[in-house]
Amino acid sequence: MQRTILIVDDEESICKSLGNILLDEGYDILAANSGEEALKLLDEELPSLVLLDIWLPGIDGMEVLKTAKNLYPKLPLVMMSGHGTIETAVKATKLGAFDFIEKPLSLEKIILTVRHALEMSRLEEENLLLRQKINQDYELTGTSPPIMELKEMISIVAPTNAWILIMGENGTGKELVARAIHRQSKRADKPMIEVNCAAIPEELIESELFGHEKGAFTGATEKKRGKFDLAHEGTIFLDEVADMSLKAQAKILRILQEKKFERVGGNKVIQVDVRVLAATNKDLEKEMEEGRFRQDLFYRLNVIPLMVPPLRSRKEDIPLLMERFLADFALKEGEPKKILGEDALAILMEHSWPGNVRELKNFIERLAIMTPSIVISAHDIPPLPKEGHKVEPFRDPVQDYVSGSFREAKMDFEKSYLAKKLREFEGNISKTAESIGLERSNLHKKIKAYGLESKGE
Numbered sequence: 001m002q003r004t005i006l007i008v009d010d011e012e013s014i015c016k017s018l019g020n021i022l023l024d025e026g027y028d029i030l031a032a033n034s035g036e037e038a039l040k041l042l043d044e045e046l047p048s049l050v051l052l053d054i055w056l057p058g059i060d061g062m063e064v065l066k067t068a069k070n071l072y073p074k075l076p077l078v079m080m081s082g083h084g085t086i087e088t089a090v091k092a093t094k095l096g097a098f099d100f101i102e103k104p105l106s107l108e109k110i111i112l113t114v115r116h117a118l119e120m121s122r123l124e125e126e127n128l129l130l131r132q133k134i135n136q137d138y139e140l141t142g143t144s145p146p147i148m149e150l151k152e153m154i155s156i157v158a159p160t161n162a163w164i165l166i167m168g169e170n171g172t173g174k175e176l177v178a179r180a181i182h183r184q185s186k187r188a189d190k191p192m193i194e195v196n197c198a199a200i201p202e203e204l205i206e207s208e209l210f211g212h213e214k215g216a217f218t219g220a221t222e223k224k225r226g227k228f229d230l231a232h233e234g235t236i237f238l239d240e241v242a243d244m245s246l247k248a249q250a251k252i253l254r255i256l257q258e259k260k261f262e263r264v265g266g267n268k269v270i271q272v273d274v275r276v277l278a279a280t281n282k283d284l285e286k287e288m289e290e291g292r293f294r295q296d297l298f299y300r301l302n303v304i305p306l307m308v309p310p311l312r313s314r315k316e317d318i319p320l321l322m323e324r325f326l327a328d329f330a331l332k333e334g335e336p337k338k339i340l341g342e343d344a345l346a347i348l349m350e351h352s353w354p355g356n357v358r359e360l361k362n363f364i365e366r367l368a369i370m371t372p373s374i375v376i377s378a379h380d381i382p383p384l385p386k387e388g389h390k391v392e393p394f395r396d397p398v399q400d401y402v403s404g405s406f407r408e409a410k411m412d413f414e415k416s417y418l419a420k421k422l423r424e425f426e427g428n429i430s431k432t433a434e435s436i437g438l439e440r441s442n443l444h445k446k447i448k449a450y451g452l453e454s455k456g457e
């Protein structure tokens with residue numbers, strides 16, 4: 001693409017000689033001899049870069065810089081001055097100038113700076129477009145009440161720095177939720193680093209998370225930064241957090257509490273500022289009860305819980321999701337988008353999708369590949385498994401009680417509530433009783449009645 005450079009200098013001869021050199025380099029050139037003229041040309045011609053003298057009659061270079069940065073924040077401006085002091089250079093940089101070149105001008109330096117500035121601005125533009133594309137890929141599709149509620153919650157909690165535990169069955173979109181939170185947070189410009197906790201071997205956990213120095217162990221052929229280090233000022237996303245060994249959980253807990261660590265084989269303490277998001281498809285209450293998940297880690301991570309609903313509880317989203325997956329697939333393959341016939345849709349709406357959105361997405365991709373015609377009809381759909389749901393890690397309490405009596409439901413709720421509260425206070429009956437506003441003796445009776453005796457008492 002042809003780039004236009006605006007040269008602003010009150011000395012006609014500088015405009016001319018600079019202009020000729022840059023013209024030879026293949027750029028289009030505009031010139032202005034005053035600040036007023038420069039601002040007018042900026043408005044009319046939208047150049048790609050400005051070379052701007054500081055000393056100008058009327059509106060001076062610094063003022064032009066300020067106004068231009070205000071109106072066109074992405075425009076690179078390179079300041080030039082014959083009486084340059086460090087202070088003016090610092091001031092110009094603070095106002096957003098790309099660079100500062102002293103007069104007499106070195107032609108080599110000018111050419112290099114111009115190339116560098118234009119390359120930077122091209123990369124910034126490209127980066128922006130890529131980010132927009134990625135954000136689209138990570139958009140949470142759906143307009144059902146549970147998804148709207150989830151989106152609303154995300155918009156409330158994302159801008160805070162709160163730690164969030166995202167729960168839900170496999171394939172419901174927990175990772176998308178984590179990305180949405182990061183994107184809507186104040187840390188959006190910094191990285192979100194994902195850690196698949198289930199995939200890291202226990203013996204490598206420290207080196208993965210904290211990094212290592214060269215030669216720290218056999219195979220450590222070079223220094224490596226850890227995930228926490230890479231996520232500094234950004235977000236770390238601990239996926240499958242319940243699939244770590246207890247030993248690994250203890251290690252993670254320590255760093256989450258102290259927010260500092262040492263690289264393996266190093267002795268420098270590294271301090272990090274990270275926001276932690278975690279996700280799991282397991283029922284952590286049960287995992288804790290059965291001793292597979294540390295309570296202290298649970299309380300540390302679960303500052304705000306978010307539940308991603310299974311697809312079967314928001315079937316009205318299925319048509320929209322299908323449309324999106326068909327469109328994404330067509331774009332990826334460079335083929336025309338296929339259309340799902342009414343009869344085909346009716347069959348797919350019937351299915352319970354135990355693998356949730358991931359299963360639906362894979363199924364739609366397969367259908368798009370296998371169906372030769374543009375319209376996908378009922379006879380193109382292979383038989384769907386008629387199974388009941390997989391064992392669900394999360395219960396919907398209301399669903400569970402529709403067949404029982406009110407009394408049973410109330411007792412069951414009371415029992416889980418008390419068990420949870422007792423766990424929170426590590427089995428201490430006095431503290432639990434005080435916290436929930438119940439007489440100690442009364443709590444004792446209930447603990448006995450529900451068989452909730454804790455080991456400590």
Ligand SMILES: Nc1ncnc2c1ncn2[C@@H]1O[C@H](COP(=O)(O)OP(=O)(O)OP(=O)(O)O)[C@@H](O)[C@H]1O
Binds near residue numbers: 168174357
């Ligand atoms: N609401 C949604 N809109 C669009 N795509 C979605 C939505 N929910 C999930 N997906 C897609 O479904 C797939 C699974 O989503 P994701 O990986 O976020 O699920 P998950 O809950 O983290 O799964 P797992 O527990 O197995 O790690 C991804 O390809 C994702 O893009």
